[in-house]
Amino acid sequence: MAAMGAEPARACPRLFSRVLPVACMGLVALNDHWLKGSGWLPGWFTGKLSDVAGLYFAPLLLAELSLLGWPASGPPAVLRRVVGAALAVGGGFTAIKTWPAADALYEAGLSALWRNPVRNTMDPTDLPALLMLGLAVGTAWRSLGRGEAPALPAGGEEQGAGR
Numbered sequence: 001m002a003a004m005g006a007e008p009a010r011a012c013p014r015l016f017s018r019v020l021p022v023a024c025m026g027l028v029a030l031n032d033h034w035l036k037g038s039g040w041l042p043g044w045f046t047g048k049l050s051d052v053a054g055l056y057f058a059p060l061l062l063a064e065l066s067l068l069g070w071p072a073s074g075p076p077a078v079l080r081r082v083v084g085a086a087l088a089v090g091g092g093f094t095a096i097k098t099w100p101a102a103d104a105l106y107e108a109g110l111s112a113l114w115r116n117p118v119r120n121t122m123d124p125t126d127l128p129a130l131l132m133l134g135l136a137v138g139t140a141w142r143s144l145g146r147g148e149a150p151a152l153p154a155g156g157e158e159q160g161a162g163r
Helices: 018-033 043-069 075-096 098-114 124-144
Strands: 011-015 152-154
Touching: 011 043, 018 043, 043 075, 043 124, 075 098, 075 124
Parallel strands: none
Antiparallel strands: 011 152
């Protein structure tokens, strides 16, 4: 319980840590590390599968992580965070699919991080997958409006009353 006169601890709505976004992240991992190149599915399909699933979960993950570090007060502020994350993910995705310099930077950065070569396929035909960003924002909007996004304690504090 908060001390008298102190603000109650804020809670972070669960945007990413729900079944569908976590399943999409698992699908990307399964697809990228097992299905791609296995011959079980065509290469064009496995490429599109990762794009669609990744563009759904990535903005929700980024928004939830940002809310854990820097809580927002109220659903409108949370939704603005999701929209900002979706715009950032969409901008990055568009850049690595269409701009050779961004593609090279992306590959070099991930290769250094994973200590393994990472290859990205520049392919403007992947851009329709950006529609998944709208689905992610819509999912967050609906869950916040209905109170379906149960809260996690923000920043390791005890659970507060609001979002």
